[in-house]
Amino acid sequence: MATAPSASTFAALLRAEGVTVVEVGNWETHNRNSKGPWGPVHGVMIHHTVTTGTASTVNICRRGHSSLPGPLSHGVITKDGRAHLIGYGRANHAGLGDPDVLRAVIDEKTPPTDNQATVDGNRHFYGFECENLGDNKDAWPDAQIEAIVRVIAAICRHHGWSARSAIRHMDWQPGKVDPRGPGMDWDDILVRVEARLAGDKPGPTPPAAPAPLPKPVKPTVDLSKLVAAAKSNPAAAGTPVSYSGVKTVEAALVDAGLLEKRYSDGHYGTSTITAYAAWQRSKAGGGYRGKDADGIPGKDSLIRLGKKYGFTVVA
Template identity: 70%
Template sequence: MATPMTAATFLQALLDEGVTVVEVGAWETHNRNHIGPWGPVHGVMIHHTVTSGSAHTVEMCRKGYTGLPGPLCHGVITKDGKVHLVGYGRANHAGLGDPDVLAAVIDERAVPVDDQASVDGNRHFYGFECENLGDGHDPWPDEQLRAIEKVSAAICRVHGWSAASVIRHLDWQPGKSDPRGVDWTQMRERIATRLGVPPVVVEPPKPARPVVDLSKLVAAAQSDPARAGTPVTYAGVKVVEAALVDAGLLEKRYSDGHFGSSTVDAYARWQRRLGYSGSAADGIPGMTSLKKLGDKYGFTVVA
């Protein structure tokens, strides 16, 4: 028994577990909470959609259909292993189910055969719909099975649940067969194994600092038509111009990748800001002034 996570905590739990998440619209507030309560939560329920085509499946689970408004789950697991978040809160995925099954989930023991449908499962379970025809022939790619494992473990990890808290729709509601074709004994083992190891939190890579070659930059600056010669194009010019814009020395409209007279004048103002004067503030970059610009505005200089 647990209070549902906030949407932000839910999202972070999935990301920490290494899930590839796609956020669909304002999923955080798309729910059926006006119809009934959401929580306390006791487990995770896995379904299949009886559909094909990722875009169609995600849209259906987000909007629902005649007689069953969406969201139809919290996340849609497509065949490529991506988890599309379509709602958060009460969702139309579980329906009425067996109270004896709920009691077993709460106690984290093997569930009995479901033969009743009298308890509101939409209130008590996180739900994930998996893109699959449910005919016993439509394959379950490894990426999709891995995503089921990850989302289940992520939620169990936050709430302190074991793999016994993850059930199928067929365990809950009489007459259901989903997720048909998944070896559930093996899946439970995979979830349990994952829960035995702390998740590897993947930090997003820090963007590499741009590198500006001083000699190429000087060639570009000296090639200005006002000084004669053909303009030299060099990617580092845009980096320096962006820094001069941030420094308030160059109008953004002149940040165009051409070290023209406007950029030369702006760089001369940077040099004067550093204390240079006369020919030392001619607008042609030097190592010391360029390095100071790079240190302040995030690029590296090489000779």
């Protein structure tokens, strides 16, 4: 037996469990209390709406209709996983049900088959309608199922109840079939509620894993442009050829320990010539000798340098 918390506390405990809450209009005072008491509360009842569309579903459940005035529940859990709070207090959601089922909920046991309709469920249950056509074909999205789990867990956590304090409308009233459909596994929902309750404390929905960083694009060095720069820069006269790929090659030579960093300046001068010649003579660079190790890049030695130090070669 329990007393429901204030409306503000109710919204807060849902949010503390990580539920995305939408407060609709005057939900805190929208109820059917003039028609009878609400409480003591003993459990949570889950329904499906036999509707589609967030806005229309919330509106129907909030207002009701001529033969069954709203609110038709305390909240509406839509397919996007949000819980829309539409009323607080007595709500027209449960109707008359089986006293043996109520006793099982109070005792936190598996409910027996419902075969009576003599007890006022609107008095004793929190009710959440869930957007679904109820045709046993309309699927339940993961976000909606997770919200159901968290809503039940929030209420049970507040009252010190176990997951067995949650039932379906079909468990309560003979002839009801809700909730049902692909993705609605009630036993799994109760297991997940218990798992949450077994944790130390509630928490927000875990953030999505960050998207993997894009792989860095390897710089590209054009062999012909690099050779032109290498042959022009050491010349005593004329305008040196400028090419951005020179800095890429120089950075690789620095990493190889063949060029001092201060000479990595984009100018294929004497220091770079000397460093590249050392690379050509090295085993990793091809083991070249004589004129083949003159410091002017060749295709093979440049490809080897690129593979080892992270750039590609256009030859």
